[in-house]
Amino acid sequence: MYGTGIWRGLRVTLQHFLNTYIEDIRYGFRRHVPVEAFPERQGLEARGIFTVEYPEEKIATPERFRFIPFLVVENYDHPERPGHDWCTSCGICAKVCPPQCIWIVRSDDPETGRPIPEPEEFYIDIDICMNCGFCAEFCPFDAIKMDHDYELASYDRTSSHIYDKQRLSKEFRYWQSIAPTRAAEEAEARGGWEHKDVLKQKQREAKEKGKAAN
């Protein structure tokens, strides 16, 4: 019969529309669904509106979410090396970067001319970055990680879209806060919460101490 398709289609829309109001009554006409009811609204039994009203409501991003890298530095209240770079400027991230948006200036010791394991300058052109996450994946020192902050709109791309070392650096604590599971896994693989080189240094010292004791 003609018209049934249209009628059935409209019925679906109407049902969703009414259910949205019924849900509203359940949550007491608050403008946005309360935090505790959020999983339910996106859950299996959800009826009515499904959308999340960005920017008033935001879904938290999962741990593996990747958006623009940042450089891990030692916590600013670290007893020995506050704010020290984890990066050793080995250049693997710059080499593996598909769009080649990472620029690193390696620092050299002014006296010996030998490279120091710390970058003098570190730039990422975020207009070019494609958020693939290779830099974080292949960094042997866990020194570059993908961020979760996706709200980066700005008024002028020419002046503000090349991030320098200062703009890129974030405390190690921040990485632990956005990705606790992975931070713990990585620490386990390294053998401790400190930087790889620090751990190695400690091991060496312990060994020497052991030798001295013998």
Add this chain to the structure above:
Amino acid sequence: MAEHAPTAESVTPTDEALNQLSARFGDAIQPDTREGFSGLIVQPDQLIAVATALRDDLGYDYLASATAVDYLGKGDHFEMVYHLCRTKGGPPLVVKAQTPRDVAALPSLVPVWPGAEFQEREAWDLMGIHFDGHPDLRRILMWEGFHGHPLRKDWKEAYYEQEQKPFDSRWPSGHVRRSEELVPYGKNVRYPDDFSPEDYENITDEAHSRIMSTLAPGVEIESNGTDRLTVNLGPQHPSTHGVFRMMVTLEGEEIIALKPVMGYLHRNHEKIGERNTFIQNMPFTDRLDYICSLSNNFGYALAVERLMALGARYQPPTYRAEVIRVLMAELTRIVNHIWAIGFLLNDLGAYFTPMMYVVIERELILDFFEAVTGSRMMCNYFRFGGVAADLPERIRSEATLLNDRVRDINTMEYLRDLINERLPRAIDQLDEYLTTSEIVTNRCIGVGVLSREDAIAMSAAGPVLRASGVPYDIRRADPYSIYPELEFDVACRTHGDVYDRYLIRLDELHQSLRICQQLLPRLADTEGEPIFAGRGGMYSPRVPAGEAYGRVENPKGELGYYVVSDGGQNPWRYHVRAPSFINLTPLEKMCLGHKVADVVAILGSIDIVLGETDR
């Protein structure tokens, strides 16, 4: 990968073809004896005869891929590479024809396989090989004012910095510089010598009448006594799913000729790919068909793994990695078909309502992708010999200053809910409301018919091919990964109209769900097993010299990657056989005689993504 290794008793397609044809053609056919290469090298003057024999006598009725390689400095010739298949299944036969770089001319194979039309135009456009006998040899992705042929090895682009990545300027003294500063704005355009942009008209009268006089044979248009009118549908048009243009000639409201014009989104993906190292191409494949990034990854990983398998130290992916790969590929298929059906309804005039309701389930799948791979659409998840990371134990997100809508769900529970409850429900709902709706049936049944013979001849792939009655699915025809041990049916319909292409997608949704349901116990069984056989996750794998063609059944059709390696860090040639691109070859055939409004539905039923069409 074990099934791809040639065993002692099995005869490779190359040997079989040589045995059958060498008596007839003698020295005109030679096996390709280069290390790591395979297939037949055919003398150009015998190419059409050999191709006809292969098609008629040996049953290679389907031209899967045709592409050109520039061997500058390695013999200084162009090589045209054809991958031929039988629609009854089996591995492809590789046929090659060589021409010196300064001659750059080969006979066209369009008379044998009409599906070569766009692919040869592409080879002419990007590589500058002239095809004698091609009915309409124009540029296809570039415009007429483009200087040179960009895939030639001696062609340099405007922002050219260095032959291969990684660029030396980035490390250890990487003083940042914007690429725009290298070439001041506006000074980077070159035109061919005989071309002046001032005098350029998009289509000259002469060219126009030439294009439009090519009515397909057998089509007779009854005159309505109206003027012929040429209309541009697109490039900016909501029905074209992106920047795509159809030049349509109308007699009244009836279509009498249609030429697709593409390339607005062209970025020379293949040239970028040749400059990249092997692993660097992986995130670029995401951007081809951006709806199905995970299955794009799959094809590329397969191609490079086949190359790596030529070497000694390659270890194939573990079983768990294969299970995860197939799970991702099938979820991607569900995402794509849901999207395609939604958009088809959109094109039929139902506006966004059906689409928005099906997209709810797509969102949940994307949530899963985000938790596993780190991104909703640009997943970049496959690695050579495995995947980037195992499934996380929990889909969880921590509250930060940015947000408070926190989630913490067991991944396997989430997947089980999705696959066993939500997706079947959503797909049944689609079926219930759309399949018998008179909007769909009136607009779709009998519209845009593509016959079985035309579909094969014009190299249609995927749902378009199967809706025309050809049960050809690479997962069965040339199996890869763990598909041989999974139970599913190849969906096939016989009418070849828009409605059958809709039904095919619905059938495939059910089949994909069936596969996913079989994967759930496999996932549980392999929990905790490694995802790489060896060390895995290397950023500079050793890829021996040779060629490989990795093909997967993408939701839109056969997606093939033809990769040639010279043993270095970068692919020598990286070609993408894009289903969205080649599926447009039969578009004119399907549209002739129909009304303008039907073109929109027919294009919607092919389901193209311009990121892949234009590359």
